[in-house]
Every structure is written in C-alpha cells, then in structure tokens.
Amino acid sequence: QKHLVSCLATSRQSHTSRARPHRHASPSPHSCVSEPQQLGMAATRPFRWAVTSAGKIAADFAHAIRQLPGHEIVAVAARNGADADAFVAKHARGAKAYRGYAAMFGDRGAHGADCCYVATQPDTHAELVETLLDAGTPALCEKPLAVAPDAVDALYARAAARGCFLMEGMWTRCFPATVKARELLAAGSIGEVVGVQAEFGYDIGNGCPASVRGDAATGGMAGDIGVYLAEKALLAFDSANY
Numbered sequence: 001q002k003h004l005v006s007c008l009a010t011s012r013q014s015h016t017s018r019a020r021p022h023r024h025a026s027p028s029p030h031s032c033v034s035e036p037q038q039l040g041m042a043a044t045r046p047f048r049w050a051v052t053s054a055g056k057i058a059a060d061f062a063h064a065i066r067q068l069p070g071h072e073i074v075a076v077a078a079r080n081g082a083d084a085d086a087f088v089a090k091h092a093r094g095a096k097a098y099r100g101y102a103a104m105f106g107d108r109g110a111h112g113a114d115c116c117y118v119a120t121q122p123d124t125h126a127e128l129v130e131t132l133l134d135a136g137t138p139a140l141c142e143k144p145l146a147v148a149p150d151a152v153d154a155l156y157a158r159a160a161a162r163g164c165f166l167m168e169g170m171w172t173r174c175f176p177a178t179v180k181a182r183e184l185l186a187a188g189s190i191g192e193v194v195g196v197q198a199e200f201g202y203d204i205g206n207g208c209p210a211s212v213r214g215d216a217a218t219g220g221m222a223g224d225i226g227v228y229l230a231e232k233a234l235l236a237f238d239s240a241n242y
Contacts, residue, residue, distance in 0.1 A: 046070050046071055047070055048111070048112055048114045049113055050108075050111060051087075051116075052119060053118070053120045054083040054086070058076075058091075059087070062087075062091035074094075074095050074111045074112060075098065075111035076092055076095050076097050077099075077100060077101045079099075079101075080099070081098070081100075084097035096110070105132065108135070113137070114138065115137070115138040116132050117141075117142075117169070118140070118142060119142045122144050122146075122223065126145070126146040126151050129145070129155055130155065130158065133159050133162055133166065134162070136162065138164060138166070139165070141167070143168050143227060144223045172228060173231060178235070185235060196232075199229075
C-alpha cells in the first residue's frame with residue numbers, strides 16, 4: 001500500500017484527461033514518487049488524506065501512510081463514532097474523527113483532505129465514490145471498485161465528466177516487482193506470451209473468510225481473491241484500459 005500511495009500522482013493525468021480513462025495506469029520506476037514531491041509541496045505541507053472506514057484494511061493503509069514522507073491522515077470516518085475515535089488514537093493521531101461518512105465528506109473545508117481513501121465493504125464502494133466525485137473530491141477506492149463491470153464503467157465515466165481523480169486501489173499493481181515485470185514483458189525478455197497459468201492460496205486454518213465463501217458484499221471469491229490472478233495475467237497482454 002505504501003507503493004500504491006506513492007504512485008498516485010503518476011496515475012492522475014491518465015484518469016482525468018481522457019473520456020475513457022485508463023483503469024490501472026502503471027507508473028514507470030523513475031516517476032514513482034509521492035504527490036507532494038511532484039507538486040513541489042514537500043517543503044510547505046503534506047498531502048492530506050481522509051479515510052473512510054476504521055477496519056483492518058484502513059489500518060494497513062494508515063500504517064503505510066506513516067512510513068511515507070509528505071503524507072498524513074487528517075480525517076477518519078466510521079459508522080460508529082467510537083470506532084473512529086479509537087482508530088484515530090491508534091493509527092492517525094491528530095486526525096479528526098467523524099461518526100458517519102456523510103459527516104466527513106461534508107466537512108472537507110475543515111479537514112482539508114486532498115484525497116479520500118475508501119476502505120468500506122465492497123457493496124458500499126460505488127455509492128460512496130459517487131458521492132465523493134459529485135463533491136469534487138479525488139478518491140482512491142479499495143478493490144473491487146464496484147461489484148459489476150457496468151458499475152465500474154459508470155464510475156470512471158463520472159470521474160472523467162467531472163475532471164476528478166479516481167483510482168481503484170489494486171495495490172499489487174504498484175509493487176516495484178510488478179513494474180519490473182512490465183518492463184521485461186515489454187522488452188520481450190521472455191519471448192511472446194501465449195498463455196498464463198496462475199495460482200493463489202493462503203492458510204485458512206483459522207477459518208475461511210466470507211469473501212472466499214462467496215459473500216455477496218465482497219463480490220465473492222472472483223471479485224475479492226481471484227482478481228489478483230487476473231491482474232497479473234493481464235500484465236502479459238496489451239490493453240488500452242489496463
């Protein structure tokens with residue numbers, strides 16, 4: 001996630017300058033620097049983040065932000081105000097806590113966030129991102145951006161129409177190893193790719209996550225876990241939108 005955050009600036013033009021923006025713009029290694037550095041803001045103020053959710057993924061994101069110079073979290077919202085307070089105390093000291101997402105979205109003038117990270121359950125992503133885009137707030141949304149392809153297309157069209165940055169948080173896409181893999185593939189270092197076989201697994205000894213069981217809120221195994229395989233497989237093939 002640290003690499004994902006530091007690569008956002010490179011993706012911004014790809015998402016806002018075309019009628020159908022690139023969905024997963026991939027930065028080159030030399031341009032993978034933080035937004036404040038690209039905008040000359042490092043000496044003045046950090047890039048400010050609002051975080052929607054106080055769950056585990058949001059906590060991982062907050063940890064990455066703390067490791068990245070020139071970035072800070074200024075606002076956190078959760079459905080339960082106590083959860084937001086606890087998150088701020090543990091992961092984002094100095095940030096303002098909000099009870100309810102609408103309260104934080106409507107208070108941007110006070111907290112001054114430059115971008116909002118959405119880390120709620122996937123079935124809420126589309127509605128929250130729509131609200132942010134309509135308010136002119138740039139958004140980084142945890143994957144999957146929506147639970148159906150048509151909904152994803154609609155969100156990117158909405159972002160393009162409003163000239164507002166939107167990126168799906170496909171964090172593995174921004175790994176330095178992934179950037180290098182793209183270079184090697186583009187250079188033909190392994191020859192022509194004619195097929196891809198991939199496997200993904202992890203220990204479920206302590207229980208099987210709802211997403212793997214096919215929970216509707218996450219889009220099921222394909223949307224929550226299988227997407228990692230699709231993301232890597234698509235590296236091998238040219239696409240205007242990936």
